[in-house]
Amino acid sequence: MRSHSSSLHLHHFSSLGLSRSPKRHTSVPVLPLVPFLSSPQIRSVAASNSNSPLKLQLKRSKYVRKRRRRSRHDVVQVNATDDDSVGISSFDDWVVDDSVAAYMFSSSSDGEDSDGEIVLNPLTDVDLPPVKVSTDEAVTMTAHRLASIGRGQKRHRIYLGLLINLALIVFLTVVLLLVDWCGWKIVRLPLAPFFLTSPFFISLILSSCAGYICVPLLKTLKFHQILRKEGPARHSRKKRTPTMGGLFFIPAGISVAKLVTGFSSIEVSAAAAATLAFAAVGLLDDVLSFIKQHNSGLSPWLRLLLEAAVGIWFSFWLDATSLTSPYGMKMMVPLPAPLGLVCLGKFYLLLTSVCFVSMGNGVNLTDGLDGLAGGTAALAFIGMSIAVLPICPELAIFGASMAGACVGFLLHNRYKASVFMGDTGSLALGGALAAMAACTGMFFPLFIASGFFVLEASSVIIQVLYFKTTKHLRGSGRRLFRMAPFHHHLELCGHKEPMIVAGAYVVSSVLTLFAGYIGLRSA
Secondary structure, eight states: OOHHHHHHHHHHHHTTTOOOOOSSOOOOOSTTTOTTTTSHHHHHHHHHOTTSTTOOOOOOOHHHHHHHHHOSEEEEEEEOEEEOTTSSEEEOOSOOOTTSOEEEEEEEOSSSSSOOEEEEEESSSSSSOOOOOOHHHHHHHHHHHHHHHHHHHHHHHHHHHHHHHHHHHHHHHHHHHHHHHTHHHHHSSOOOTTTTHHHHHHHHHHHHHHHHHHHHHHHHHTOBOOOOTTSOGGGGGGTTSBOOTHHHHHHHHHHHHHHHHTTOOHHHHHHHHHHHHHHHHHHHHHHHHHHHTSSOOSOHHHHHHHHHHHHHHHHHHHHHSOOOOTTSSSSEEEOOTTTOEEEOTTHHHHHHHHHHHHHHHHHHHHTTSTTHHHHHHHHHHHHHHHHHTTTOHHHHHHHHHHHHHHHHHHHHHSSSOSOOOHHHHHHHHHHHHHHHHHHHTOHHHHHHHTHHHHHHHHHHHHHHHHHHHHHHHHSSOOOSSSSSSHHHHHHHTTOOHHHHHHHHHHHHHHHHHHHHHHHHHHO
């Protein structure tokens, strides 16, 4: 065995820090302490050669012997070894030199005959330079590095959310400019320049500016979001985010639409009234949630009853009011060829009520991630604006204005959101979309443009039905999704929040273009 191997073992013992540095160093024999050095081969070499460095001085005073019995720790100086021609390790003279590493053997023993532990500590800083690191400093440094990594990831996601919003704005702008450019071919009448683009950007700017005033006010009033206990764990960090953002961007969209249309369109007035009615239901739900400090303000059945009441009121208003329609008659649902116009009669009123309830709850269920409901609603409004443009251009302006309000709200609601729309905003958006479809009969384009809302609502219905069915048949309920609505299922599958929102935007963009095409073909 070579000398470097024994030095490695000794170095290993030194890392345990088991020895104490004594005030006085006494030379003691190494042979009885280290089995390697007490082997017969080394003893024979030391005895045969009196001038050899391997011959160890074994003299010890009586005082040292007595001290050896009393003390538990004995220390000896050992210098680094060199290789000789015999093939075994040799030792230098017992002099501490700065050019070689000197070590201390410490033997922990209770008596003279006990086998003690051999611990090696460096006497010089040649081989093992002393590094003193405080435990507190190490913990602080580690925490700082982890925090830096977390801030880097958050910053990356925030930039990603901003990039997604910019891409959405660019897409909507290009679509609206294209529709304005081809608007005279669609309506077959001359339209004002930037017929849909101008209300979109006016509402966007007004809504975003209103957010810079209202968001700090909502934080001051401490209208914080009440989270579901059964929601994803990572959503707990959003509990301090203010809600009721619909209070500032819904009125902005309605005001711009009324201003641009000149307060003369009865369809826009009806759609605005339905939107405000649904916003009032949502506001009541948000206020009760804040008072109860619970996620559910109104009971589910009571909220459905109020939404159905608004839908029934709107249906009777449609039946009693004379609307300007290119078909010359009401209660008509335009469908693509070869179906054409379908007259539903009194079933039109039932369809209107169902549409109001389903759209309000569909948008409300989608409002679970930063920017998800606002962006998909803006795309749905643009799709409906294109679809209803040949039938009622004023409602197309209303849709473009509401889309601009949603995008202005997204500047505050993108990841990481500084405000949520709450039920005040989500129910109002659903009511506005349903009103546009009810006034024009464009239920089929609405179903396409709101495809993501339909997916979210369907996932909840399927989850509940599947759980109840399996519980009835097997005794224990099973879930088809990890969590409903569907965006929570994607979260629990490991997808990041901005990527889910981006995917929803892409899907909704395709559905928007298809809904607009179907609407134009149907009209």
